[in-house]
Amino acid sequence: MRQAEGLFGEYDWERFDLLVLPPSFPYGGMENPRMVFLTPTVIKGDASGAQVVAHELAHSWTGNLITNKNNEHFWLNEGFTTYAERRIVEVVQGEDIAALNVGIGWRGLNEEMERFKDNMEFTKLKNNQEGVDPGDIYSQVPYEKGFQFLWRIERQIGRPAFDEFLKKYIATFKFKSIDTETFLDFLKANIPGIEKEIDLQQWTEGTGIPPDAQEPVSNLYTKIMSLANDFKLGRMPREDEVCDWKGQEWELYLDNLSKAVEASQVIALDARYRLSESKDYEVKVAFLQLAISSRCRDYYGEVEKTLKEVGRMKYLRPLYSGLVQGAGKDEEKILAKRVFAEARECYHPIAQGVVEAILTKHV
Numbered sequence: 001m002r003q004a005e006g007l008f009g010e011y012d013w014e015r016f017d018l019l020v021l022p023p024s025f026p027y028g029g030m031e032n033p034r035m036v037f038l039t040p041t042v043i044k045g046d047a048s049g050a051q052v053v054a055h056e057l058a059h060s061w062t063g064n065l066i067t068n069k070n071n072e073h074f075w076l077n078e079g080f081t082t083y084a085e086r087r088i089v090e091v092v093q094g095e096d097i098a099a100l101n102v103g104i105g106w107r108g109l110n111e112e113m114e115r116f117k118d119n120m121e122f123t124k125l126k127n128n129q130e131g132v133d134p135g136d137i138y139s140q141v142p143y144e145k146g147f148q149f150l151w152r153i154e155r156q157i158g159r160p161a162f163d164e165f166l167k168k169y170i171a172t173f174k175f176k177s178i179d180t181e182t183f184l185d186f187l188k189a190n191i192p193g194i195e196k197e198i199d200l201q202q203w204t205e206g207t208g209i210p211p212d213a214q215e216p217v218s219n220l221y222t223k224i225m226s227l228a229n230d231f232k233l234g235r236m237p238r239e240d241e242v243c244d245w246k247g248q249e250w251e252l253y254l255d256n257l258s259k260a261v262e263a264s265q266v267i268a269l270d271a272r273y274r275l276s277e278s279k280d281y282e283v284k285v286a287f288l289q290l291a292i293s294s295r296c297r298d299y300y301g302e303v304e305k306t307l308k309e310v311g312r313m314k315y316l317r318p319l320y321s322g323l324v325q326g327a328g329k330d331e332e333k334i335l336a337k338r339v340f341a342e343a344r345e346c347y348h349p350i351a352q353g354v355v356e357a358i359l360t361k362h363v
């Protein structure tokens with residue numbers, strides 16, 4: 001809270017409480033002013049879930065104090081909040097951890113481009129949602145492409161100038177609802193000539209990832225990416241290379257392993273590092289996705305258990321999709337349908353709808 005006030009100005013809501021909800025809560029967090037709701041999966045036994053708290057706290061400035069006018073400008077809430085979250089994480093947990101989060105987000109953004117390749121409208125920051133179910137368009141795009149856009153502006157004008165801009169933006173529009181044009185007008189008025197240096201229209205109205213977006217710059221990030229690449233050549237990380245890894249390191253590593261690995265490699269990795277038993281659901285689910293994509297049936301019991309234990313959509317979506325997407329998955333489809341039938345009543349109605357849509361599309 002102190003760090004956030006230093007970055008974004010005074011906290012305007014008097015109290016800040018956190019309420020941890022049951023495992024069926026479908027989101028990581030929900031930024032209700034004064035009382036943030038959290039999934040119990042952020043409690044991991046170390047501080048590595050704190051970035052979700054940083055995110056929801058950041059909404060006290062970006063997303064609650066300044067709100068998007070409607071869902072077509074949702075990136076104004078989530079892109080700014082993701083940027084603000086990582087600035088808090090950088091001060092509290094250090095630059096390396098912030099860079100890992102940028103890298104995990106970068107991977108997620110690239111996966112969304114693949115997911116929306118037949119509907120590129122959904123990859124725009126500002127988009128047309130007439131007749132669109134907000135649940136269908138919900139993705140990492142407003143978060144991560146929005147983050148990338150703001151980070152790009154920061155790189156252009158330098159951090160001190162961007163920090164000053166951010167404070168002024170928040171002070172100017174607090175307790176108002178705005179749209180993308182209002183933001184762009186304010187940006188151009190306060191940073192004259194910015195439109196000549198950054199293609200603002202491509203960033204806000206274009207599809208895909210602009211060419212001036214980028215991966216994080218950090219030695220730890222580069223090391224993990226190169227170890228993930230080695231796995232393709234059959235080299236597992238040595239114990240001394242991973243001894244200080246926590247959840248985010250493993251998550252980034254697992255997310256970047258090729259999905260075409262051999263089942264025997266997946267089993268060997270788990271035999272050494274016990275990832276399927278991780279108390280950290282980010283790690284466990286990233287591993288189980290890998291197990292599903294390599295058709296490693298030994299882990300289907302653990303997949304079922306996980307799907308019945310938590311209703312957070314961040315986990316349900318990739319696990320159910322992994323089971324039912326692709327050809328020749330009869331056994332997996334039967335499993336997915338049975339597990340959903342048995343777990344359904346424990347899911348939040350929004351999560352029920354999301355899983356239903358996945359099964360309807362593929363089964």
Ligand SMILES: [Zn+2]
Pocket residue numbers: 031055059077078081
């Ligand atoms: Zn948010």
